[in-house]
Amino acid sequence: MYVNAVPGLPEIDAGDDLAALIEEHGDVHDGDVLCVASTVVSKAEGRxxxxxxxxxxxxxxxxxxxxxxxxxxxxxxxxxxxxxxxxxxxxxxxxxxxxxxxxxxxxxxxxxxxxxxxxxxxxxLPERPSESAERIREGIDADVAVVVTDTCGRPFRHGQRGVAIGWAGISASRDWRGETDRDGHELAVTVESVVDELASAANLVTGEGDGGDPVVVVRDWAFGDHDGSDNLFRELDGDFVRQALREWEFDR
CATH class of the missing domain: 3.90.1660.10 (CofE-like domain)
Known part of the structure; x- marks a missing residue:
């Protein structure tokens, strides 16, 4: 798999055409996944x-x-x-x-x-990041998928990593349930958040601080023959951590 930043993008201002700038500075092919940092999407959208x-x-x-x-x-x-x-x-x-x-x-x-x-x-952040991803995708001549990324921390771990907040042209997750592992055991719960994994891979090469590149091309990666889903954010009735937080109060 090829993961490489698009070099030389200018500072993005409100109203800029991100898709046109990506095509001007990057080498974009059919089947690529473009991971675009939410910061430049927000700037282009006047946020x-x-x-x-x-x-x-x-x-x-x-x-x-x-x-x-x-x-x-x-x-x-x-x-x-x-x-x-x-x-x-x-x-x-x-x-x-x-x-x-x-x-x-x-x-x-x-x-x-x-x-x-x-x-x-x-x-x-962009108001509706998946719609932002679709607009970028429609502006690219090649047949690509687009993931809008952000960085945030995780419970129980130090540090930040890339996550997806919007996507287009790709399912958020691929479903391995019903398939088998190497020992022949049927997978019962494995649903892989591929847009988050792509965002994290992109974050490895975008960089942070004043030297970052906000757009990454992922090439030679395939979703495969799996069922897909756009369920990424947990609904409250199945989010037991958030339910517990509703009952918790910081005491200091």
Whole structure:
């Protein structure tokens, strides 16, 4: 499998045609998977904002004050307001904000970036990342799949890794249930999140900080003859961790 960053992409501004820029700077073939960092998708879609665009509500002030109390760090209630406006639910309110975004992704601070923002205070995630992925895919002359990626942490582990927040032209997962392992045992529960795995592979070569490349081409990888599903984000009735968090409160 070939995983390589597209070099030389310029700084992305609102209104830029990402698909055209990818084709101009990259070598894109039929069957490729394009992994595109959410930061450049957000910039192209005008999702950069100033903190003053989010006048804080009493709820945001309350959240910021609580976070300041438990962490000892100054917290801006305007940032808390931005998180509230981008979230369906706050799963954790202290010692940090763990939220469900409006498209189903659960992460810290609704995925709002304060780095690599292109000079703005805040860079919000794309509103509907799978629709963003489809627009990029439609703009590419080759027959490709597109995965919009982000980085976030994981429970029980240190560090961040790449995850998919949107996709088009590919199923989110492939289903191995009913197939057999090397010993002939039937697989009963294995459903592989391929878009997350592709996002993580891409993150290995995109880099971080000021030297990153936001688009990666994955080539010579095949989904295979498996059933696929677009179920990626757990529904609440099957998400026992999130159910437990609803009953938990940080005590300090």
């Amino acid at each position: 950069a904002y100033a903190l003053d665009d989010f006048p804080p509500s009493p709820r945001a002030r309350e959240i910021a004050a609580r976070l300041e109390e438990v962490t000892g760090d100054e917290k801006d209630p305007r940032f808390a307001q931005a998180v509230l406006e981008e979230s369906m639910e706050l799963a954790i309110e202290a010692p940090f904000l763990l939220t469900e975004t409006r498209f189903g992704h659960v992460g810290v601070n609704a995925g709002i970036d304060r780095s690599n923002t292109g000079g703005a205070d805040l860079l919000l």
